[in-house]
Structures are given as structure tokens and as C-alpha cells.
Amino acid sequence: MSAVIDAHHDDHAHGPAKGITRWLYTTNHKDIGSMYLWFSFLMFLAGGVMALVIRAELFQPGQSFVEPHFFNQMTTMHGLVMVFGAIMPAFVGLANWMLPMMVGAPDMALPRMNNLSFWILPFASALLISTLFMEGGGPDFGWTMYAPLSTTYAPDSVTYVIFAIHLLGASSIMGAINIIATILNMRAPGMTLMKMPMFVWTWLITAYLLIAVMPVLAGAVTMMLFDIHFGTSFFDAAGGGDPVLFQHIFWFFGHPEVYIMILPAFGIVSHVIPAFSRKRLFGYDSMVYATSSIAFLSFIVWAHHMFTVGMPLAGQLFFMYATMLIAVPTGVKVFNWISTMWQGSMTFETPMLFALAFVFLFTIGGFSGVMLSIAPADYQYHDTYFVVAHFHYVLVSGSLFSIFSAVYFWLPKWTGYMYSEALGKVHFWLSFLGVNLAFFPMHFSGLAGMPRRIPDYALQFANFNAWSTVGAFIFGLSQLLFLYVVIQSIRGGQKATAQVWDGAEGLEWTVPSPAPYHTFATPPQVK
Amino acid sequence: MFFPTRFTATGLLLAAALVLAVPAAASGWNMTPGVTEISRAIYDLHMLIFWICVGIGVVVFGAMFISIVLHRKSRNATPATFHESTKLEIVWTLIPLAILIGMAVPATSVLVQMYDSGGEDMVVEVRGYQWRWEYKYLDDDLNEQLSFFSNLSTPRDQILGRAEKGEHYLLEVDNPLVIPINRKVRFLLTSNDVIHAWWVPDFALKRDAIPGFINDIWAIVEEPGIYRGQCAELCGIDHGYMPIVVHALPEDEFDAWYAERLELARAQDEQLEEQIAQEWSGEELFARGESVYATHCVACHQAEGQGVPPVFPALAGNGVVAGDLESHMDVVYHGRPGTAMQAFGPVLDPVDMASVMHYQRKAFGHANGEVVKPVDVIRFAEAQ
């Protein structure tokens, strides 16, 4: 892909406004992208502290550190904050920064809505977290919010949780509309769909998933609200309702949601691996088809989270087969990444290390996913630490590692300075060690029979849990190093060139580093 | 050179140490093969998929590491230029598909076998409560023959670290479920409040207990023994404290146990009649009430009656407890629908109910005048 940059600068173009109004009123995709990223990092730390509270309690058997009621609030809030506060906004932040530059557009298609969709987030999250300080405590029913524990038996603060989820959902939907509008309407001349960079493709598909399922979540929590306050009995068997109905609706949102958190990661890795292998992405077309098939399949597998609710045999079989099928396109992606490296000329800077760890560890998460999809075996795995291990391998060493990879990859473009490669590598190795030490033993504790979401456990699980806690603290603390590396690169260092990485391709590398406040005021020509 | 081998070496060493140390550090780190035909089939299925995944992993990660070692810039300065191959894409779509079909076939047959309920020798209803299980032995017409509650029996001192933890810490109960081996036992699962899940790993049975609905599962246990499990669905504060213990007895021993329990239940009914008629002193009621309180109320209202406000109200200095007996009994007997305060009317017999009422009204610094007698409870119940 080659591009011609137009050096001409509009005369009414201007830099950022001064002071706080720059951030409050900005419609600039780069400013908004930065805010999204900082916000998600803050939420990541908040959710991380909650995770460490959980791990501290579980370090040894016995009730040592927090009460069971608070423990349940910590697990619930950790899940909600990480999913809705950390991972999703981080990907939207990356989309804001990179999509316009990747498609050669001057900004997002709907810049004012962009500002709104960001500024909803801090308020929604503050509302969510404030429930911890309300009378009766915060939500204590798990991030999956199963009724009737989350309705009839919930603390009063659940009403605020529902409202916060509505707000977070509205923000996500706006973000998704904006991304679709930008990608479909604002590509530079010559950039056909099948020439779009993979990150653009994966985000396009993700945005459709978001629009399809966030309203379903909103519907589910609204039904909860009605059961709690307006006398309906959607989920109350005593009134003719069905508690399992909630689970069907929730997971109809929930399974696509896990792909919302992984498809953009696939996109990022598909940029980083070719760049550092100095070789084109292998099987671009099949990557696009694989991503689309994963998105389609994600709508028809939801009940694999509900194998134990007592579905009829035909239902179990359908959801088992459909779930197993997802492994096929996922496998295609992994094979393509490895073929991209094959006979390349690889170097191993920090973004590449995170991308390689992604391929390695995400695949391990995929293996446990295939195991979980086997319905009879899932009777033994379901709701144990084996599931916790599975989704942390795909979410932490999957989604989160891809976000780290992306930040290191594009940081020089954002700040104009190279980050410290040595410190970046230390951050990588500490994270890699921490993640595996924290989550690998959970496979064993789960198989040995430890249920998830318990504040105390039988003695035979003690060793695994001690290891997990040590790993979790190593992982958690090493993220402070990440913060330091990023701040250091913002404040100065070795100047970055426009190209930054010699093997990197794409329009974003044709603009100077740091990227000027306005880029591509006139669209480049893509051949 | 970009790649500091120092870091790789330490990283790999640590990873290797981790993989080796973790299994070595603990016994029991795989799924149990269990003691039923189904549980062994599931174990075999689990190991089959596991080894298939290991095989795929060796190939995939092998290719990746070969590439990382050989195709690095220091060894391979000029990258190849190939970037697509429809043939390869088809190959690595079809091979995994074939492998998956190979897994789906045995999985389907195990599942079909598990759904073959019916033809059972006996039926047990399993009912989840926050946070205990109730077991009811039903006859052929599903009428209740024998029933009892099964509560965690680990002392609170062990949980709070004031006493050394026993061997079966958190996996022990006061009244275990008892079933015979070699007979098809059908379990009907339901719940009184929120969703729980009844799970005994050795039987490979895990099914949700859902309020208002009935799920059914079955097992034919082949070896006598004591099997332990836990609730597997988040059900509130004490979700971690509602274990399941099943004693599987040889058929004749089970029959003897069952006859004895039925007899005992009949005797208890008679004894209860006597106890109700008996003249209770305040001290006797207080002592009995204290132990009823410790089994049924302490999880929420706490040992000193201080509760966990605002979730669980304190009973010490509580207006309801200090108030008139009628409305106090009303709360305990009927519970407060829609809150964690369940109805204890169906759970406690009149003597236990009277004693725990009496205890509350005398303990925690209260000094309500009258003695609450079992007949008061009966009178109250009849008026409902």
C-alpha cells in the first residue's frame, strides 16, 4: 500500500485549545482517544486493586482478610469494571486514535457524538463504583447478574448498577455507530474494503456486534429493574416467570461480548506480527472471512454457558456442536499468524514480545475453550476455577496483552519519542511470568474441584491458591512499571522517525511523529 | 541485536520451573475419574480432548518456536515474500474440522447416555436453601418418606482461624445424604430461594437447583464411600459454605439405615409429642435455643446478635425481638418474603422454634418476661 501525503495545510486549521476546555469540549479524535486510553488505564488499576483484594483473601484457607459479603462485591465489581471500564474503552481509545489515520480520514465521522460517548464513561463508572459505599453494599451477585439473586435478593444499590449499565451501553453504542460511519464513509480514495488494514476490519465487525447486542443487555437489566420496582415477574417463578430466561438473554449478549473483547485484539496482532517479521500478513482474505465467521457463530453459541441449567438433549447438542465450530476459524487465524512469521526476518521489540505471547497464551485459552465446549465434560468444569483460568487466558494474556502490544507499537507515533526498550522488556517478562503464575495453577484447582466465586476453600486447594496469589501480585505491581514507561516516553527521549519501525506498513506511518493535531485534512491516494 | 537472550533465558527457566513446580506442589490436580460409569466416561473424554489439544499444541507451538529461533533477523536477513495459499487455508480448515468431529462423536454418545433417566430404583428430592441442602426421600408416588437438612458442620472457630482446621475443612456436614450403591438413584433438584447448583465431582453430576423448576439427574454409584462436593452456583453470602456430603452404602446396609431412620423419625415424632407436652423450664429452653441459633441463625445475625448491618439486622436491642411475641414469631415463622430472612416455620419443629424464640428474647441483653413454650408455637401455627 502506498500513499501520497498532501503537505498543504488548511489555513483555518488550529492546534488544541488551552487548559481544561481542550479536554471537555474537544472533538479531536486524538484527544478523545488519549482520554479513552487514560480512563481505561485508571479503571484497569481500580479493577486490579479489587482483584488483589480477592487474591489476598484466597492466599490461604480461612476467613482472614475480608468478609464473604465484601468478597462477593469485589468479584462482581472486578468483573464489571474490567469488562466495561478497562478492556472495552481501551479498544475504543485505540480505534479513535488509529482508525482515522489508518483509513486516511481527518477525524471520526461524528466528532461531537464522540465527545459525548467518552464523557458518559467517567460518570457511569463513578456511579457504578459508588455503589460499594451505599447502604447494603454494592452488587454482590456476580457480573453475570443471575436472577433472582440480582433481583429479589439484591442489595438496594442494584438500581444504580442497572442505570450505570444503561449509560455504559449507550456510550458503547454511540462509539460503535461512529466507528461504522467512519469506516464506511471516510476511507481515502482507492482504499477498497479488501484493502483495509486488519485493525479496521476487525473493528468494523466488532462495531456491528456491539450494536446488535448492547441493546439486548439493556433489555435484560431493564427487565430486572421492572421485577424489582414495578411488580413484574419476568424472572420470578412465583409470579409465572422463569429465572433461566434471564440467563438466555444475558448470554445472548454475553457471548458476542467476549468476541467484542477479542476481535480488535486479532486486528492489532495482525499489524504487529507482520511489522516485526518484515513480511506481509499471510492470508489476508482468509483473515477477513475467519473474523466474519467468528462474529456470525458468536450469535448461536450462547447457551454453552448454561449447559447445567437442564436444557433438553437436542439443545445441548446444538450448542455443543456450534461452539466447537468456532475453533475452526480461530485456528485459521493462529495458523496465518505463524505462517506470517515463517521465514520472516524477525526482531523482538516489546510490541512483538506481547504479540507473540498473545498467540501462545491465547491459543492455550482456546484449547481450554474447546474442552469446555464438550458438554458432558463441562458438567465437571462449569463454575470451577478451570473456567476462571480459561477466560483469563483469553482476556488477560489475550485482549490485555494485545492492548499492551498496541500501546508500545504506536506510542512513538503518539508522543514523538521512543519508549525505553529495556524497561518495556522488563515489563513484558514480569507480566508474562505473573500471568502464568496467577492463572496456570487455576486449571489444576478447578479440575481438582474448586468452585469459583467462593471466599474460602478446602485444604487441598491451598498450594494452587498460594501460587496464584503470588503471581497476581507480581502481575499487578509490574503494571506500575508500564505507567512509568509511558510517562517517560511522553516527557521525552530519543526522537521517533515517521516510520518508527522499519517493517511497519500503513498510512499512519506516513505522517510525522508525533502525529500532528490534524492529519489527512486532504485525503491521501491509496493505490 | 534486538533480543536480549538474558531475558529469554530467565523467562523460559521461570516458565519451566512453574510448569514443573505446580503439579509437584500438590496432590490431586486432575479431574477425578469418579465412581460411576458416567463419571469414568467423562474422565476419558476429558483426557482424550486434553491429549488432542497437547498434540495440536506441540505442532503449532513447535512451528512457532522453530520460526522464532531460525527466522530471526540475525539469522535470516532477507524475509521471504509469500503471503497467501488457498490450498493451505483449505487444509487447515478441514483438518481441525475432522478432529472436532472425532471429538463430537464420543461426546454425543456420553451425553445421550446421561439423558437416559427413568427406570430408577429410588428418588431423592434435593432442595437448595440459602445456605443448606434439604434431602427428601420419596416413595414411588413421589410422597415424602423421610427428610432432613444438611448443614455445614465446620466450627466457626476453624473458619476464623482460632482453631486448627480439620481434614475436611468446609467439606463436612451434620447430616450427610445416604444412598445405596448399585441402584439407580434419581435426584430431583429444586430450590427454595435463589439458584444453587448441586455438584458431586465423583458422580460427575452438576445441575442447577432453580426455584420453581425441577431438574433431574441420576447416578448408579459403584463403590461404597464418602463423597464430597460443593454448591457450584453463586447463591449469596455463604455460597462457599454449603457443602454436599454423600455416604454411599452397600445395598443391605442402606436398607438397614433407611429402616432405622424411618423408625427414628417415627420415634422422634412421638418424642416430639412428649416434648411438646413436657413442662419446659426457662434454662432448658435457653440452652436448646442457643444451639438452634448456632445452626440456623448465626450466619446472618452473628453470635452476639450483632448482625451485619445493614444487610442483616442486629437482633440485639432489636425492637421486633424486644416487642410482643406474636409479631416476633410472625417474622421467624413466615420470614420476610423477598429478603434473605426465610420462613423457619417449615424448617424448625415446635420445640426448636420455641427455644430459639425464647433464646432471642433472653440473650443479647434482652430480658423479656415470659417463657416461650412449644404449645405457644403450636397455637400460633394453628391460628395461621
Ligand code: HEM
Ligand atoms: C475468543 C475469546 C474468548 C473469550 C474472550 C472468552 C471468554 C469467556 C468468559 C468470560 C467465560 C466465563 C463465563 C462465565 O462467567 O461463566 C467463558 C466461558 C466459556 N468459554 Fe470462552 N472465551 C473465548 C473463547 C472461547 C473459545 C474459542 C471457546 C470454545 C471453542 C470458548 C468456550 C467457552 C465455554 C464453553 C465457556 C463456558 C464454560 C462454563 O461456563 O462452564 N471460549 N469464556
Ligand SMILES: [Cu+2]
Ligand atoms: Cu460464550
Ligand SMILES: [Cu+2]
Ligand atoms: Cu451456592
